[in-house]
Amino acid sequence: MSYAVPPTRTAAVVQQLRKEILSGDLPAGTVIKDAALAARLGVSITPVREAIAQLSVEGLIDIAPNRTRQVTQVTQKKALELIDVMSVLACAGFEWGVENLTAAHIDLMRQRQQEFVEALRAGNLLAAGAAGGDFGSIVITASGNRELQSMVDLVRSRAMRTAPLIAESLWTTVIEAHDDILRQLETGNTQAATARYRKMYVDYRALAEVELFGPVDYPTKRVPRLA
Template identity: 30%
Template sequence: MAPQKRPALPPLGGRTPNFRERVVDVLRAALIAGELLPGEVYSAPALAPRLGVSATPVREAMLELVKEGMVDIVPNKGFRVTAVSDRQLDEYKHVRSLIEIPTTVGLAATADAGDLEALRPLAVEIVDSAAKGDLIAYIEADLAFHLGLLALAGNDHLVEVVRDLRRRSRLYGLTALVEAGRLGASAEEHLELLDVLLARDAQGVHEVMTRHLGHVRGLWAAH
């Protein structure tokens, strides 16, 4: 069976002071979302038009992703997307559950209401991105939301550990959820999570986070 054609990556919309980092972020999100397929080799000149940039920043970004273990260099051809096994993904999800669930539950008692409300625009962006089927924007907003939430616990090392685990993960089923019109349900959980946190409902937070991370497991099983 021929591989499913993936939607093109969104244009970056022009240079900004952190232009190189922006290219890295977009390519990383495309890898996590499964828009760049495991085992496939991609060249910088071929990817550049899909991002609306030249080949040089794409090549530099891919070299940065080599350091993160997301792609490997294929001499004279480009970069091969590294495969991640189901066992590895399950291990990442297990560690995330051990960290994210109790930490987020603890925020029901400690987080400032104003700090929680400050995350609502990101939650809304996640919902909007899901409705539009914009997987890159969805991945980026989701990452920013969860890391911003965990940062309220005041442990920078914990945030970096979760950032690394999320970068290593793959959500192969996102495209299928978009096509089935089901991504919105997972997206809405971010707003639900904020509401139970603001209600100081620790049990509710535990239930939402457990359900939410369970959806993540289904997303990478869908490939």
């Protein structure tokens, strides 16, 4: 197997395992064996163990008390919880960074939106998730809050495990929202853009809840607002 090697062997193993998990090549419940994985990737045991520990923090690998390692099972409940957490962090980052956006930022967001749509049309959920995530990350980066960006990246990697559970029709909600947000930003209406970004998460969460659990009798959770 060949792949681009990041700066360290541990980072290379993390990158490869994350890709295999998010793409479904390593399905939920797959037991991860250090020696077998090290042999397959052509590395020693140490970077494999370090990579597994990092992916455990990201929520992609479960480590049982008996030290058994397996790809995390993503339940419907966990999927909704991840959406809730992601909405809080992403919306806060958007609000904090939107006033700092330049024309170059908006052009880059437009480019990521195009990549997002093209990846979805091609059925590549991994690439779509990356491009769609970058759409909001551009704004968070403009806020200058690196810690928040790190937290968003961490939750997003976990949330991408929910992609197979979500119907393709739900992505339409995100596409339409992104288009609306770009239109608002192009006219300089940052307040409307922020409100639309929040509404995107509210709508997506409500639709995901119905898709995952069926119609319910209790109200959809609102996205908390951070000061």
